[in-house]
Amino acid sequence: MTANKRYFRRLSGYYAWFCVCFAGFLLALTVLEKEGMPRLWIGHLFMFATIVLYATIGVVSRTSNVTEYYVAGRRVPALFNGMATAADWISAASFISLAGGLYLYGFDALAYIMGWTGGYCLVALLIAPYLRKFGQYTIPDYLAARYGGGAGGRGGPVRALAVGATIIVSFVYVVAQIYAVGLIASRFTGVDFSVGIFLGLASILVCSFLGGMRGITWTQVAQYIIILVAFLIPTMWLSAKHADNPLPQVAYGSVLPKLAQREAQLAADPREEAVRAQFRRQADDYAARLAALPGSWEGGRLEAQRRLDAARLRNASLGDVRNAERALAAYPKTVDDAEALWRAQRARLLTRAQPPQPHAAPFPGATEAESNARRNNFLALVFCLMFGTAALPHILMRSYTTPSVHAARGSVFWTLFFILLIYLSIPALAVLAKYDIYTSLVGSDFRSLPTWISYWANVDKVNPLISITDINGDGLVQLAEIAIDGDVLVLATSEIGGLPYVISGLVAAGGLAAALSTADGLLLAISNALSHDVYYKIVDPGASTQKRVTISKLLLLAVAFIAAYAASQKPADILSLVGAAFSLAASTLFAPLVLGVFWKRANHAGAIAGMIAGFLTCLYYMLRTNPILGGRMDAAWFDIAPMSAGIFGVPVGIAAVVIASLLTAPPSRASDGMVDYIRAPE
Amino acid sequence: MPPESTPQESEQRRQRRLLAERALHWRRTRRLTAILLGLWLVTGFCTVYFARELAQITIFGWPLSFYMAAQGASLVCLAIIGFYAWRMRQLDAAYAQALEHSA
Numbered sequence: 123m124t125a126n127k128r129y130f131r132r133l134s135g136y137y138a139w140f141c142v143c144f145a146g147f148l149l150a151l152t153v154l155e156k157e158g159m160p161r162l163w164i165g166h167l168f169m170f171a172t173i174v175l176y177a178t179i180g181v182v183s184r185t186s187n188v189t190e191y192y193v194a195g196r197r198v199p200a201l202f203n204g205m206a207t208a209a210d211w212i213s214a215a216s217f218i219s220l221a222g223g224l225y226l227y228g229f230d231a232l233a234y235i236m237g238w239t240g241g242y243c244l245v246a247l248l249i250a251p252y253l254r255k256f257g258q259y260t261i262p263d264y265l266a267a268r269y270g271g272g273a274g275g276r277g278g279p280v281r282a283l284a285v286g287a288t289i290i291v292s293f294v295y296v297v298a299q300i301y302a303v304g305l306i307a308s309r310f311t312g313v314d315f316s317v318g319i320f321l322g323l324a325s326i327l328v329c330s331f332l333g334g335m336r337g338i339t340w341t342q343v344a345q346y347i348i349i350l351v352a353f354l355i356p357t358m359w360l361s362a363k364h365a366d367n368p369l370p371q372v373a374y375g376s377v378l379p380k381l382a383q384r385e386a387q388l389a390a391d392p393r394e395e396a397v398r399a400q401f402r403r404q405a406d407d408y409a410a411r412l413a414a415l416p417g418s419w420e421g422g423r424l425e426a427q428r429r430l431d432a433a434r435l436r437n438a439s440l441g442d443v444r445n446a447e448r449a450l451a452a453y454p455k456t457v458d459d460a461e462a463l464w465r466a467q468r469a470r471l472l473t474r475a476q477p478p479q480p481h482a483a484p485f486p487g488a489t490e491a492e493s494n495a496r497r498n499n500f501l502a503l504v505f506c507l508m509f510g511t512a513a514l515p516h517i518l519m520r521s522y523t524t525p526s527v528h529a530a531r532g533s534v535f536w537t538l539f540f541i542l543l544i545y546l547s548i549p550a551l552a553v554l555a556k557y558d559i560y561t562s563l564v565g566s567d568f569r570s571l572p573t574w575i576s577y578w579a580n581v582d583k584v585n586p587l588i589s590i591t592d593i594n595g596d597g598l599v600q601l602a603e604i605a606i607d608g609d610v611l612v613l614a615t616s617e618i619g620g621l622p623y624v625i626s627g628l629v630a631a632g633g634l635a636a637a638l639s640t641a642d643g644l645l646l647a648i649s650n651a652l653s654h655d656v657y658y659k660i661v662d663p664g665a666s667t668q669k670r671v672t673i674s675k676l677l678l679l680a681v682a683f684i685a686a687y688a689a690s691q692k693p694a695d696i697l698s699l700v701g702a703a704f705s706l707a708a709s710t711l712f713a714p715l716v717l718g719v720f721w722k723r724a725n726h727a728g729a730i731a732g733m734i735a736g737f738l739t740c741l742y743y744m745l746r747t748n749p750i751l752g753g754r755m756d757a758a759w760f761d762i763a764p765m766s767a768g769i770f771g772v773p774v775g776i777a778a779v780v781i782a783s784l785l786t787a788p789p790s791r792a793s794d795g796m797v798d799y800i801r802a803p804e
Numbered sequence: 805m806p807p808e809s810t811p812q813e814s815e816q817r818r819q820r821r822l823l824a825e826r827a828l829h830w831r832r833t834r835r836l837t838a839i840l841l842g843l844w845l846v847t848g849f850c851t852v853y854f855a856r857e858l859a860q861i862t863i864f865g866w867p868l869s870f871y872m873a874a875q876g877a878s879l880v881c882l883a884i885i886g887f888y889a890w891r892m893r894q895l896d897a898a899y900a901q902a903l904e905h906s907a
Contacts, residue, residue, distance in 0.1 A: 229855075229869075229870060229873065232870070232873035232874055233873075235873065235874060235878065236848065236851070236852075236873055236877050236878065239877075239878035239881055239882075240844065240848050240877060240878070240881050242881060242885060243840070243841070243844045243881045243884055243885060244841075246884075246885040246888055246889070247837050247840060247841060247884075247885075247888055248837070248841075251892070371875065375863075375864045375865035375866045375871070376864070376865045377865075378865050378866060378867075378870070379865050482859070482866075482867050482870040483859060483867075484855035484856050484859055484869050484870070484873075485855065485856060493856070497852065497853070497855065497856075500852055500855075501849070501852050501853065504848065504852060508848075527896075528889070528892075528893055528896070531885075531888065531889035531892060531893075532889050534885055534889075535882070535885045535886050535889050538878075538881060538882050538885055539882060542878055542879070542882060545878060546874070546875050546878065549874040549875075720834075798826065801826070801830050801833070802826050802829070802830075803829060803895070803896040803899050803900070804896070
């Protein structure tokens with residue numbers, strides 16, 4: 123006990139030093155910026171300094187011991203384990219996109235806040251302490267030991283299925299993280315997107331390759347501190363500015379009524395209405411063209427060709443000819459392309475023609491049925507995110523790294539505590555930034571737009587993060603004239619609030635830390651599943667410990683490169699599939715994990731049936747309804763969105779475990795004994 | 805019945821005692837888990853299902869449903885997990901003590 127305490131004190135000392143150095147670094151950069159250091163340098167310095175920091179921690183905690191490599195020696199104190207898990211949990215999506223989502227969708231986006239925090243109740247009460255008591259290395263380990271079966275009763279088939287689920291879920295997720303690393307690096311340092319990806323990859327690899335779980339745990343603690351500071355400084359600043367109270371979580375309650383008032387004002391403003399009417403007219407134009415297909419496609423193509431010819435004939439300026447050429451080249455190639463493109467354009471215009479929806483109003487809808495559908499979707503999404511959280515292998519894996527079952531319970535508490543420090547301020551940031559934009563940007567003169575707008579509008583030329591055009595030509599900014607991508611909100615908060623550029627660099631470093639820490643954990647989950655579960659447990663059970671760690675490191679390298687390659691292809695669709703990862707994880711793994719502890723009668727056949735039935739139900743529903751995967755929303759059951767397929771997958775998975783278990787012979791006495799063992803206190 | 809039990813018998817009694825204590829501990833754990841999960845379910849479900857009705861009530865500027873979804877439900881979860889960890893520590897201690905007494 124005293125050894126543990128000494129260890130805890132020593133760790134606290136290290137991280138206290140780290141905080142002091144970090145504060146010093148920030149101060150130094152602030153001074154340097156005042157002295158006129160260029161922006162780009164600050165961006166570079168932040169990138170470079172943080173990546174060197176992570177690499178150093180990785181090198182310091184390098185290891186080739188199996189227990190250290192897989193579960194950090196099982197001696198990470200609850201507080202630090204909670205911090206590391208929180209960093210593991212807060213992905214690029216939470217750090218960068220969630221506040222933007224709240225800004226854009228208001229109450230609806232709170233489903234993420236509720237789902238991503240509520241799931242920890244399930245982790246703490248149903249899974250974590252039992253996994254710790256079991257005390258092996260991976261999630262498939264536990265399932266295979268509990269359910270047995272297969273050749274020699276070693277649980278081969280269950281293990282293989284669990285490994286499959288782990289890999290599918292984690293891979294989709296890790297590609298999205300690496301994609302985010304590429305985006306942040308390219309936006310802040312001006313390097314190419316693919317170069318950004320490989321820079322990030324290098325730092326991921328140094329710490330997880332050398333140190334395994336031990337390396338990433340200590341890196342993630344440092345990353346959590348950076349994430350926290352990066353998120354809180356700009357939010358507190360905005361809060362002090364608009365609510366005279368630097369505690370955003372408490373203060374934004376007073377801003378909400380002011381925001382609601384402003385929204386009502388803008389919804390009734392005649393100038394706003396004029397801009398919206400213009401969007402409606404453009405949308406009607408597309409509707410007319412869609413109705414006249416295929417004739418309108420032919421006509422449009424001829425028109426574009428005629429314009430090009432005319433420009434050439436009258437010897438128009440080179441620029442005009444280029445524009446006409448470009449318009450012709452961009453014209454849809456087939457009638458089907460035209461239909462898809464015009465439909466999308468029309469939908470986009472119609473959304474922009476909508477008056478602003480009240481931020482805090484739950485489930486607004488024209489009819490009762492529409493409103494109910496939104497409520498049901500909210501419930502379904504919360505359900506999937508909660509159960510998905512309780513089935514994500516890279517989070518559950520963390521239960522193994524604590525010194526005792528008590529510490530495992532405490533660790534989940536600290537995890538949620540540290541997550542909430544950030545998650546409770548995300549809705550605050552969204553409300554404060556929205557109020558700022560609605561009051562100071564809307565209504566201002568086009569000639570005096572703040573500089574951050576032109577900066578962020580030019581960062582990504584293809585899909586501008588923010589664009590403001592004077593649509594009704596009155597020289598004033600209307601709300602309807604602002605097209606904003608949610609991601610810009612966090613990245614530009616410090617500039618919106620008028621803070622120095624150092625804080626922008628800090629925010630970027632925070633976003634990078636969020637993406638890297640999650641990617642670390644996921645890569646380790648995948649490579650452990652491959653090396654420990656596939657190689658050691660199935661292919662070569664006689665492998666020496668040295669060989670196991672080496673194989674694991676090589677696999678980590680391979681998986682990292684495959685993931686980076688996948689991310690460098692810029693798969694736009696994969697980002698939307700991340701939400702699907704939660705549904706898949708919940709449908710496949712939740713039932714066998716929980717019933718394994720709480721229902722002794724669950725057996726090998728039940729586990730296999732549950733995993734397969736849950737996975738297939740979830741997949742079937744997504745294929746049926748997700749337009750990206752070739753489905754149609756018309757085919758949806760109860761109007762549930764494809765992302766929330768887990769609401770069908772989880773019950774089917776549980777039912778399949780129960781039915782298949784009851785139809786087959788009860789599990790062996792060994793499995794009974796194991797359940798008794800993991801239920802018993804230490 | 806002889807006043808001195810054989811080592812075998814005392815071993816058996818110890819085993820029975822251990823099993824009984826384990827069963828008691830597990831019953832208590834299960835009850836605690838069920839109660840706390842019920843609380844979790846009610847908080848989450850009511851927050852969403854009755855959000856439109858709760859939006860009429862305002863506390864410190866927040867409509868109640870917005871506050872619950874943004875902070876309240878998550879804080880309740882944190883409290884549930886904290887209480888569970890504390891209570892389980894007590895139950896584990898009670899179990900260890902009961903075994904010591906019997907030994």
